[in-house]
Amino acid sequence: MKSLNVLVVDGSAVFRDVVRDILEKAGCTVTIENTGAAGLESAQLQDFTLICTGYHLPDMAGVDFCSQIRGLPEYKHTSLILLTAEDNTVTLKRAMLAGATDIFNKQDLDQLETYIQRLVKRETRTITGRVLFVEDSVSVQGVFLDILIDMGLDVDAYTRAEDAWVAYQRGGYDLVMTDIILEGAMSGVTLVRKIRRLDGDDGDVPVIAISGFDNVSRRIELFHLGINDYVAKPIIQEELIERVYNQIHGYHIKLELRSQQQSLNRMAMLDESTQLFNRYSLREFSGRYFSDVDRNNSPLSLAVLEVDDFQQIEKESGSDKSLAVIAELGIWLKRIVREADMVARWKGEKFVFLLANCEKEAAMDLMLRVSSRLKRLKPADTLISASIGIATMSVGEKHDLASLFSLADTALIQAKEAGQDQVSTCEVESEEA
Numbered sequence: 001m002k003s004l005n006v007l008v009v010d011g012s013a014v015f016r017d018v019v020r021d022i023l024e025k026a027g028c029t030v031t032i033e034n035t036g037a038a039g040l041e042s043a044q045l046q047d048f049t050l051i052c053t054g055y056h057l058p059d060m061a062g063v064d065f066c067s068q069i070r071g072l073p074e075y076k077h078t079s080l081i082l083l084t085a086e087d088n089t090v091t092l093k094r095a096m097l098a099g100a101t102d103i104f105n106k107q108d109l110d111q112l113e114t115y116i117q118r119l120v121k122r123e124t125r126t127i128t129g130r131v132l133f134v135e136d137s138v139s140v141q142g143v144f145l146d147i148l149i150d151m152g153l154d155v156d157a158y159t160r161a162e163d164a165w166v167a168y169q170r171g172g173y174d175l176v177m178t179d180i181i182l183e184g185a186m187s188g189v190t191l192v193r194k195i196r197r198l199d200g201d202d203g204d205v206p207v208i209a210i211s212g213f214d215n216v217s218r219r220i221e222l223f224h225l226g227i228n229d230y231v232a233k234p235i236i237q238e239e240l241i242e243r244v245y246n247q248i249h250g251y252h253i254k255l256e257l258r259s260q261q262q263s264l265n266r267m268a269m270l271d272e273s274t275q276l277f278n279r280y281s282l283r284e285f286s287g288r289y290f291s292d293v294d295r296n297n298s299p300l301s302l303a304v305l306e307v308d309d310f311q312q313i314e315k316e317s318g319s320d321k322s323l324a325v326i327a328e329l330g331i332w333l334k335r336i337v338r339e340a341d342m343v344a345r346w347k348g349e350k351f352v353f354l355l356a357n358c359e360k361e362a363a364m365d366l367m368l369r370v371s372s373r374l375k376r377l378k379p380a381d382t383l384i385s386a387s388i389g390i391a392t393m394s395v396g397e398k399h400d401l402a403s404l405f406s407l408a409d410t411a412l413i414q415a416k417e418a419g420q421d422q423v424s425t426c427e428v429e430s431e432e433a
Contacts, residue, residue, distance in 0.1 A: 004028045004123055005046060009039035009065065010054035010083065015106060019052060019083070022109065026116045036060040040068055043075060049123055050116075051075070055084030055091065063098035070099035077238045079119060083112070126152055129174035129248040133157045134164045134191065135210065136183045140233070144177070147237055151244065161186035165194060173205050174248050177231075180211045180222070189225065196226035204254075206247040210235075273323060274330020277344040282352060285342065286401040289354050293395055300356060301363035301392040302401075304408045305333075305370070307349035308385045308420040321380055328379035336370060352405065360392040360425055367423045375421075385421040387412055392425070 006028045010016050016032050023030045031046065033039040036057045043051065051069060055062040062082050069075050082100040084091055085107060095103045104112045131148055135141040136159045148155045156173075158164040161182050168176065168191075176195065178188040192207055206228040211218065214232040222230060229243050269281040277285070293300050307313075307329070314322040326349060333343050333351060342354040355363050367388045375385055389412030393399045399407075411426035418424065 004049045004120055005031070006050045006052065007031050007033065007039060007042055007046075007048045008052045009033045009036060009057065010052075011035070011056065011058045012054070015054070015083075018109065019112070022113050022116055026113075026120045028116070028120065034058065036062075036065040036068075039065060040072075043069060043072060047074070048078065050079045050081070050119060052081050052083060055082055055086060055095075063094050063100075066095065066098035066100050077236065081112075081115070125245070127245055127248055128152060128154075129252070130154045130172055131156070131244075131248075132164055132168055132173045132176045132178075134161055134176075134178040134182065134188060135159065136179065143235070144240075147235075147240055148244065151241060153244075153248075160184045161188060161191040165191055168195065171202065174251055175244065176205055176207045177210060177244075178207070180209055180218070181213075189222070192222070192225050192227055201255075204251075206251050208243060208247060271330070271345040273327050274334075274345050276330045276334055276351070277342060279344060279346050279352075282342070282344040282346070282354070283401060286354060289342070289356055290393070290400060290404075292356065293393055293397075296357070297395050298357035299359050299392055299394045300354065300404075301358040301360065301390060302404045302408045303353040303355065303363060303367050303388055303390045304346070304405065304412045305351045305353070305367075305386050305388045306412060306416070308387055308416075310349040313382060313384070317382065321382065324380035325382050325384065326379075329374075329377070329384070332377055332379065333370075336373075352408075358392075359394075360390065363390050363392060364423060364425060371421065371423055387415040387420050388423045389413070389415055390423065390425045 004027070006023050008016055008019050008023070008030060010019070011034055013034070016034070020030050020032060031042055031048070033042055036059050039053065053062045053065050057065060062084070066080055066082060069080060079101050080099060081102045081104060082095045083104050083106050085105065092103050102115065104115070131153050133141070133144060133148065133155050135144060135157070138159070141157055141159070145155055145157060156167055158167065161178065162184055164178070165186065178191055180188040182188050188209065192209065195205065195207065196203055207226065208229045208231055209222045209227045210231050210233060212233040219230050228247055231240060231243060269277060271278040289300055292298060310322070313325065330345060337343050337353065340356040344352050346352045355366065367390060371386060371388060375383070377384070389408045389410065391404050391407035391411060393404055407426045411424040415422035415424035
């Protein structure tokens with residue numbers, strides 16, 4: 001990690017040492033001067049990222065030192081803080097007018113320490129990303145590219161929006177920067193409009209608009225169009241770096257949060273042991289299956305499968321073995337249903353199937369095959385059988401998940417009472433809506 005060069009100018013040796021300790025603790029390289037003249041001389045001989053000056057110097061006022069520092073071209077945008085015991089509005093205003101970027105009270109150095117830590121973090125940060133850059137002036141493009149590449153970014157540069165649009169559609173960008181007025185039939189405005197009309201992540205990539213005409217109404221219209229930020233030419237390097245960093249960093253955070261949310265959604269929808277849908281997911285997604293009965297003129301069957309004598313398996317084999325049985329059974333059940341069907345773990349050793357466009361006879365045939373193959377499966381090297389109940393909803397009948405499940409569960413009870421290892425159906429009686 002690179003070290004930040006910091007200049008400290010103050011007439012008090014004790015205070016200089018205190019500030020030096022704070023800066024060196026943060027990993028900075030510190031140069032100490034006790035007069036404003038010596039500080040100005042050092043500033044012209046070295047390159048400092050931060051300059052700290054006292055409000056009262058032996059040879060000049062601190063605000064005068066700030067003004068003279070700002071008069072040096074290389075320090076127009078450098079962080080410049082003033083340290084004073086006179087914490088009042090007048091002092092703050094004078095310091096800001098003289099060019100100070102912040103002011104700290106010498107009696108409250110905790111705030112200064114926090115500021116230094118954040119400055120070091122900001123100046124030593126790194127960022128990666130891929131930028132699509134569009135600028136029709138080759139010379140201006142070169143200035144931007146030097147800055148962006150120095151930041152560590154991968155940049156694809158174009159002079160025509162048409163070419164940039166073709167590249168953008170291939171995907172993979174973290175930021176788009178485009179001049180608004182471009183040569184060719186397609187303007188930067190059109191490029192932004194095309195990007196924002198895309199669905200999903202492709203339409204959400206941050207956009208920084210660039211223009212040499214800093215017109216307020218144009219900026220407002222561009223923000224309405226969907227840009228995230230605006231940079232006026234001629235650019236200020238330090239400002240550009242901050243704007244680019246903020247947009248890419250914010251976009252990466254957004255993608256990470258979205259990924260985490262998707263993971264949480266998957267975790268909430270899936271049963272941990274079997275990776276099947278859980279009962280909450282079944283309730284969430286079942287509506288489509290029921291609405292398709294009348295919309296597509298197709299029946300719907302619901303089957304409930306329960307492993308026989310599972311408590312006995314737990315008692316004889318232990319909880320770990322019984323969990324392994326359920327886990328392997330879940331994987332197998334997921335493979336045997338059609339893509340249009342849904343299988344979920346209801347609870348314990350009970351599973352539910354939603355069989356789309358499946359009449360009672362077809363559902364019976366499928367569940368009989370499941371029952372037959374299940375006895376040969378031996379999940380976790382354990383012989384098992386299952387009782388299965390089926391209920392079918394035909395076109396014109398009115399049922400929801402709860403009512404159809406109740407009928408299938410009744411059929412399941414009948415199968416268990418008939419000696420287990422059976423498949424039973426329940427006739428559906430139509431219910432008025």
